[in-house]
Amino acid sequence: MPLVTTGEIVKGAQAAGTGVGAFNVITLEHAEAIVAAAERVGLPVILQVSENAVKFHLGRLRPIAMAAAEVAAAAGVPVSLHLDHVEDDDLLRQAVDAGFSSAMYDASKLSYRDNVAATRAAARWAHDHGLWLEAELGEVGGKDGAHAPGVRTDPVEAAAYVEATGVDALAVAVGSSHAMTTRTASLDLDLISRLRDAVPVPLVLHGSSGVPDPELRAGVRHGMVKVNIGTALNVAFSAAVREVLGGPQPPVDPRKYLRPARAAMTESVAHLLTVLTGEHPAHA
Numbered sequence: 001m002p003l004v005t006t007g008e009i010v011k012g013a014q015a016a017g018t019g020v021g022a023f024n025v026i027t028l029e030h031a032e033a034i035v036a037a038a039e040r041v042g043l044p045v046i047l048q049v050s051e052n053a054v055k056f057h058l059g060r061l062r063p064i065a066m067a068a069a070e071v072a073a074a075a076g077v078p079v080s081l082h083l084d085h086v087e088d089d090d091l092l093r094q095a096v097d098a099g100f101s102s103a104m105y106d107a108s109k110l111s112y113r114d115n116v117a118a119t120r121a122a123a124r125w126a127h128d129h130g131l132w133l134e135a136e137l138g139e140v141g142g143k144d145g146a147h148a149p150g151v152r153t154d155p156v157e158a159a160a161y162v163e164a165t166g167v168d169a170l171a172v173a174v175g176s177s178h179a180m181t182t183r184t185a186s187l188d189l190d191l192i193s194r195l196r197d198a199v200p201v202p203l204v205l206h207g208s209s210g211v212p213d214p215e216l217r218a219g220v221r222h223g224m225v226k227v228n229i230g231t232a233l234n235v236a237f238s239a240a241v242r243e244v245l246g247g248p249q250p251p252v253d254p255r256k257y258l259r260p261a262r263a264a265m266t267e268s269v270a271h272l273l274t275v276l277t278g279e280h281p282a283h284a
């Protein structure tokens with residue numbers, strides 16, 4: 001199945017009243033695990049490469065992007081490629097020729113006025129080049145400490161921001177926080193409903209690893225559509241690696257620990273995808 005666009009996947013999820021998982025890809029094994037999980041449960045999925053992941057790959061976007069695109073292109077379910085948390089305009093410009101159909105432009109550290117100006121320009125450029133653009137108003141707590149985790153997006157301001165910038169989706173601050181390794185976050189469900197009613201584009205939940213299953217499901221029911229998950233995969237990955245390397249005769253062949261690490265990520269993603277679509281019986 002060829003790569004599809006993020007816009008199509010998100011639109012489909014919104015029309016069906018479900019959430020779609022957008023999972024962060026750091027290594028090739030992440031992409032393989034995410035796609036294997038999506039195939040297992042028969043659901044579309046979004047592969048995201050963040051600006052931070054590009055920095056990890058020595059500042060080069062194409063090697064990890066091309067690898068993810070190849071994994072996606074061979075998938076038996078719809079898969080799209082999304083460039084996540086882009087602050088660097090040059091990186092945004094590289095997205096088009098690297099297989100991405102969408103990006104999240106992150107000007108959330110700027111003042112409201114500067115955020116609007118930068119995001120409006122990015123959205124114009126993105127649309128001229130066929131990219132679907134997500135943006136953020138009010139930084140989701142936990143990333144770089146610019147705001148406390150208690151920060152919340154105001155529905156009236158959010159609607160004005162979307163109108164002023166012309167973005168296709170909006171990341172909102174509703175109680176989640178980036179990079180949590182415990183699932184103890186609580187979503188403001190009433191605020192999510194009010195944002196859904198006020199904002200004319202799909203809502204995006206960031207920092208979803210810290211949100212327990214029932215809260216994730218409830219967040220989707222109240223209006224979240226694209227659900228970004230990264231740390232949960234790395235928790236699974238690292239636990240599997242630790243288990244192998246902590247054994248009596250730790251191997252030196254990386255395949256000996258990357259194979260279980262990839263399998264652990266697959267389990268995690270498959271479970272989360274079913275939670276988001278309400279197919280997990282315990283959380284329907």
Ligand code: G3H
Nearest residue numbers: 179206207209228230231
């Ligand atoms: O944009 C990516 C996500 O917000 C991932 O957050 O690592 O806390 O799940 P997380």
Ligand code: ZN
Nearest residue numbers: 178206207228
């Ligand atoms: Zn995020």
